[in-house]
Amino acid sequence: MHLVTGATGPVGRALVDALLADGAAVRAISRDPSAAGLPAGADVVEGDPRKPGTLALHGASTLFVHPRAVGEEAVDPLLAAAAEQGVRRVVVMSAINVEDEPAHQPSRFNGDRNKEVEDAVVRGPLPWVSVRPSSFALNALTMWAGQIRAGDVVRGPYASFAEAFVHEKDVAELIARALRDETLDGRHLPVTGPRSLTHAEAVTVIGEVLGRPLRHEEIPAEAAARAMVGPGGLPEPFVEALMARYARGEGRPAAVAGQPGGRTFAQWVADHAADFGGERGEGR
Numbered sequence: 002m003h004l005v006t007g008a009t010g011p012v013g014r015a016l017v018d019a020l021l022a023d024g025a026a027v028r029a030i031s032r033d034p035s036a037a038g039l040p041a042g043a044d045v046v047e048g049d050p051r052k053p054g055t056l057a058l059h060g061a062s063t064l065f066v067h068p069r070a071v072g073e074e075a076v077d078p079l080l081a082a083a084a085e086q087g088v089r090r091v092v093v094m095s096a097i098n099v100e101d102e103p104a105h106q107p108s109r110f111n112g113d114r115n116k117e118v119e120d121a122v123v124r125g126p127l128p129w130v131s132v133r134p135s136s137f138a139l140n141a142l143t144m145w146a147g148q149i150r151a152g153d154v155v156r157g158p159y160a161s162f163a164e165a166f167v168h169e170k171d172v173a174e175l176i177a178r179a180l181r182d183e184t185l186d187g188r189h190l191p192v193t194g195p196r197s198l199t200h201a202e203a204v205t206v207i208g209e210v211l212g213r214p215l216r217h218e219e220i221p222a223e224a225a226a227r228a229m230v231g232p233g234g235l236p237e238p239f240v241e242a243l244m245a246r247y248a249r250g251e252g253r254p255a256a257v258a259g260q261p262g263g264r265t266f267a268q269w270v271a272d273h274a275a276d277f278g279g280e281r282g283e284g285r
C-alpha cells in the first residue's frame with residue numbers, strides 16, 4: 002500500500018488517480034478528510050504530515066513525501082517513524098531548480114523548503130527517488146485566468162520569457178512509476194513539459210484551445226509586480242524573486258529525454274478549459 006502526503010493538492014490528486022488506475026492500494030493523508038473530495042477507491046485518513054505522530058503509517062510499503070505538506074521540521078521524524086513501521090521505500094517531490102542559489106528560487110519566499118526536504122530524504126534511512134518538476138502549467142491559472150475570463154488581452158511582464166510548463170498528470174505519473182520501480186532508487190528525475198513556450202506563445206495556445214483571439218501585451222515589470230502584490234495578492238518578496246527570475250531569463254528548456262507523459266501545454270489547457278471560463282475540451 003502506498004501512503005500519499007499532500008494528497009488533496011493538484012499533484013497529490015493526480016497521483017492518487019494514477020495509483021488507483023494501476024490497481025494499487027492508496028492511503029491518502031489529509032488534515033480534513035471530510036473536505037478531501039478524493040475518489041472512493043482511496044482510503045482517506047486524517048493526519049497532519051507536519052506532525053508525524055498523527056500519521057497512520059502501519060501497513061504502508063512506500064511513502065510519498067510532498068515537500069509543502071511535510072515541511073523541513075517534520076521530514077526526519079517522519080522518515081524515522083516510517084522506517085520503524087516497515088515502510089521500505091520513499092519518493093520525494095522537489096523542483097527542477099532545487100540546486101540553484103536559494104535566492105534564485107521564488108518558492109522559498111513562499112515558505113517552501115524543497116531542498117531541505119529532498120536532502121533529508123536522500124540522507125535518510127530508506128531507499129529513495131526524487132522527482133523534480135519544472136514550472137507547473139497550473140501557474141498559468143494564477144497568472145492569467147482572471148484576465149482571460151474578463152477579456153481577450155492578457156497584460157503581463159516578460160512576454161519572451163520561456164519555460165516548459167509541465168502537466169500535473171505527468172508529474173504524478175512519474176511519481177507513481179517511482180513508487181513501484183525500485184530500479185529508480187537513488188536517482189533524481191527531472192520532469193518538464195515537452196516544449197518551451199514564451200509567455201506570449203502560451204497565451205496564444207490558450208486562445209487556440211478556447212477558440213478565442215487571446216493576445217499577450219507586455220507591461221513593465223514594476224507595474225506587473227504592483228498588480229500582483231495588491232490587496233489579497235501574493236507576498237512581495239515572492240513577487241520580487243519571480244521578477245528577478247524572469248529578468249535573468251532562467252526558464253528551463255524542454256525536455257528531458259525518455260521521460261514519460263510529455264503532455265503538451267495545449268492538452269493541459271483543454272483539461273482546464275473550465276477554469277479559464279471555456280468549455281472542457283478533449284485536448285489536441
Ligand SMILES: NC(=O)c1ccc[n+]([C@@H]2O[C@H](COP(=O)([O-])OP(=O)(O)OC[C@H]3O[C@@H](n4cnc5c(N)ncnc54)[C@H](OP(=O)(O)O)[C@@H]3O)[C@@H](O)[C@H]2O)c1
Nearest residue numbers: 007009010011012031032068069070096108113135136137
Ligand atoms: N508551482 C510550481 O511551478 C512548482 C514547480 C515545482 C515544484 N513545486 C513545489 O510543489 C509544491 C506544491 O505542490 P502542490 O501545489 O501540490 O501543493 P499544495 O496544493 O499547496 O499542497 C498539497 C496539500 O498538502 C497539504 N498541505 C499544504 N500546506 C500544508 C501545511 N502547511 N501543513 C500541512 N499540510 C499542508 C494540504 O492538504 P490537506 O489540507 O488536505 O491536509 C494540501 O492540499 C511546493 O513544494 C512547490 O515548491 C512547485
